[in-house]
Amino acid sequence: MWSQFWKPGTEKARILEDEEGSVIFLSNSLSSSSSSSSEKQRQRLPVYKYRNAILYLVETNGTTIIVGETGSGKSTQIPQYLIEAGWGHGGRLIGCTQPRRLAVQAVASRVAQEMGVQLGEQVGYTIRFEDVTKPDVTVLKFLTDGVLLREMMDDPLLTKYSVIMVDEAHERSISTDILLGLLKKIQRRRPELRLIIASATIEAKSMSDFFRMRKKCREPENENSRLQLEPAILSVEGRSFNVQINYAEEPVQDYVQAVVSTVLSIHERESTGDVLVFLTGQDDIDAAIHLLNEEVQNNGKRSSGLVLLPLYSGLPRAEQELVFSPTPRGKRKVVISTNIAETSLTLEGIVYVVDSGFSKQRFYNPVSDIENLVVAPISRASARQRAGRAGRVRPGKCYRLYTEEYFLNQMPNDGIPEIQRSNLVSCVIQLKALGIDNILGFDWPASPSPEAMIRALEVLYSLGVLDDDAKLTSPIGFQVSEIPLDPMIAKMIIASNQFGCSEEIITIAAVLSIQSIWISGRGIQKESDEAKLRFAAAEGDHVTFLNVYKGFLQSNKSSQWCHKNYVNYQGMRKVIEVRQQLKRIAHRIGIVLKSCESDMQAVRKAVTAGFFANACSLEPYSHNGMYKTLRGSQEVYIHPSSVLFRVNPKWVIYNSLVSTDRQYMRNVITVDPSCLLEAAPHFYQLQQSNPLF
DNA sequence: GAGCACTGC
The missing domain is CATH 1.10.10 (Arc Repressor Mutant, subunit A)
Structure with a gap:
């Protein structure tokens, strides 16, 4: 049935060069004689018109850049076209990356279903902890870009792959950027490797400049000289509804207040349909919900029928899932969300979007070596993405809480890539x-x-x-480099071998690699603090984690136990998974698994071996718990979530800093100055004004 | 007295 489709090298499609030298394809008529309904559905997707064009470009160009709006079908269809065209023949693999695990699983199972094959056979996927592929059977493999980077450590030229499609390249995650840099290098060594860069925005031109092969790479009589050195760009329209954009007439002073009045006015004036509001973080979101609730109480008529739902990653799973529940008849759902709804989650049924124009973004200062989280204006690309959330089911409206003048003349076109904002x-x-x-x-x-x-x-x-x-x-x-965690954590694990506490340290490493093992929230602060005290260790948070882990195991990994102790059950399951992975890696790199039983001095020494650079001392005569970092004399404080909050030991080491109005140390353990010198003499002896001397 | 979002053999 696939024989009707064009295959590499069998026929030539028509190509036109536009004035900029990039390639545009004029689609020729396609015969469609398939009878299956799934096949029909596939043919209705916008990307289908471009099937032959895409295959021709992939055949003739080293790199093909595909700009596809949401709903174009590019992520699920292009990989299937590649199989149909034979790119998976002869033991070769087609690889498709996504930035997120969930997306990998979703796209892989969708494609397997469309192809009528069992997931894990011809079509499979690999994400951390999960390899659903079969060697020599799988021809199409979906994976996170991080996993593909790890694969390169064993096979730097990715020799198994004939085509690699990097999806969601516009998100510009660190992994995607590293991957793109490396793929460009591979391409010089392996001109037969084809790359497809799929992106949702028209930033394609700069991507094209990046992948343009330099002339000196071209060997005139080479058999590959027919290969186009210029990346091809092809644009595929999406399938979404028109979204009417409304701007603020004047600059908004208080965007939380503006959100409240905009939501009320939508509710008053507009027909049915759910609302999605983009704010920056939990504080904003709670404030907006509080104000809207007040409005409901004071002015019931105007705001009756509003169902207000917060959405952010720190929200317990059950509450997050509420946003997916259908809106009750006669009600209007208002989801007030962080950026999580911009990329990671898709809500159905949204007709109105309110965009504050801001999000929290990470910035890194290499001088102080500190990553900051700050509220910053979003880019035009983000603003379009947010607005697009209103047009998924029917024509919608987007209310931007900034002026049109600002959007057109001041808003940055694209966000700063993560790699330029990170450690x-x-x-x-x-x-x-x-x-x-x-x-x-x-x-x-x-x-x-x-x-x-x-x-x-x-x-x-x-x-x-x-x-x-x-x-x-x-x-x-x-x-x-073998340990897939922050190098400081990896160093701590390796050091644990010599201190005989690797069992404890890999538990600590696993806990540090998840967001938080505690459940917290505004209504339950007192209870969760009390629960935390039941596990608290004098040494600090790291040892406290060991107590929680022990309790969790003794409870037989029970979710009720977690619930009772305000411990995050999902988090603990992740800890178990990460821990198992670390055990395998430890074994492979020659670390002997050994417990130090109750010798917490050993644990502190191992932590110090990795984190000596994060040592701090309490300022003498400090009444408010101010510490200074030994390295840069930065002013820092113990985070209120730490078991050492208000205990304020003289010397501590922190795992990470979070900065809001102050720099807070998260996950803190006590340390002896002598251990610091022992662990890193080279590091501390270099500094003249060293309080250790 | 307080937490944008992702990710990794």
């Missing part, structure tokens, strides 16, 4: 492990600042992961 230690070690020696010269889709790179190299050097020539050390550097 780069993990990223640098991954490149080093792949044998990229000249990190500063690496060809990125968007280059991080040299300061951030140099800071990352310094941190890795101080951890003993890189040597004087910035090469991975043996064995520590190679071991650290």
Whole structure:
């Protein structure tokens, strides 16, 4: 049945060059004689018109960039076209990446269903903890871009793959950017590898510049010289409804207040349909809900029938799921959300969107080595994405709480790629492990600042992961690069081997790698604080985690036990998974699993070996618990969620900083100054004004 | 006295 379709090398489609030199295809008529209804449905997707064009471009161009709006069907259809065209023949694999696990699973099962095959046979997927593929049977593999990066450590040229499609490239996650940089390198060594970069925005031109092969790579008489060096760009329309955009007439002073009045006016004036509001974080969201609730009480008529639902990642799972429940008859659902609804979650039935124009974004300061979370204006690309959420079921409306003038003339066109806003230690070690020696010269889709790179190299050097020539050390550097966690955590795990506490440390590492093991929230603060005290250890949060883990195991991993103790059950399950993975890796890199029983001194020493750079001392005579970091004399405080909050020991080490109005240390453990010197003499002796002396 | 969102052999 597939024989009617065009195959590589069998016939040529028509191509036109436009004035910019990129390639546009004029679709020719397609015969469609399939009878299955699923096949019919596939043919109704907008991307179907471009099937032959896409296959022709992939055949003739090293890189094809596909701009597809939501609903175009690109993620599910293009991989199937590639199979139909034979790119999976002869033991070759077609790989399709997504930034998120959930998306990988969803797209893979959808495609398997459309093809009428069992998931895990011809069509499979791989995400962390889950490999649903069968060697030599699977020809189409969906995976997260992070997993593909890990695969490159074993097979740097990705020799098994004939085509790799990188989906959602416009999101510009760190993994996607590293992957794009590496794929470009691979392409020079393996011109037969085809890349498809799928993106939702028209930023395609800069992507195209990035993937353009330089002339000197071309060998005139090479058999590959027929291959186009210029990436092709093809744009596929989406299938969504018109969204009418309304702007604020004047700049908005207080966007929470503006959200409240906009929601009320939508409710008063507009026909039925749910509302999605984008705010920045839990504080804003709770404030808006509080104000709207007040309105309901004071002015029942105007606001009756509103169902107000908050949505953010920290919300317990059950409450998150409420936003998916159908709206009761005669009511209007108002979901007030963070950015989670912009990319990660899709809500059905939204007709009205209210866009505050802001989100919380991470920024990294390489001088202080601190990542900050700040409220910042979103980009035009984000604003369009938010507005698009209103047009999924029928024509909708978007209310932007900023002026049109601002949108057109002041709003940045695109967001700053994550790699330019982050600490780069993990990223640098991954490149080093792949044998990229000249990190500063690496060809990125968007280059991080040299300061951030140099800071990352310094941190890795101080951890003993890189040597004087910035090469991975043996064995520590190679071991650290094998562990899929922050290098400081990885170093802590490796150090636990010599202190005989690897069992405890991998538990701690697993807990530190999830958001939080505690359930908290506004109504239950007192209860959850009391529950926390039942596990609290004098050494600090890390040892407290060991107590929680022990209790969880003794309860037979019971969800009721978690509920009773205000422990996050989903989180604990994740801890068990991560812990199992770490056990396998530890075994592989030669770490002996051993428990130190009750010797918490060993645990503190191992933590210190990884996190000595995060040591702080309490300011003498400080009445408000102010600490200063030993390294940079930064002012920091113990986070109120820590068991050491208000205990304020003289010397502590923190796992991470969160900055709001103050810098808060999250996950804190006490430390002896002598251990610090022992763990990192090179690090602390260099500093003259050192309080340790 | 307080937490944008993702991710990884």
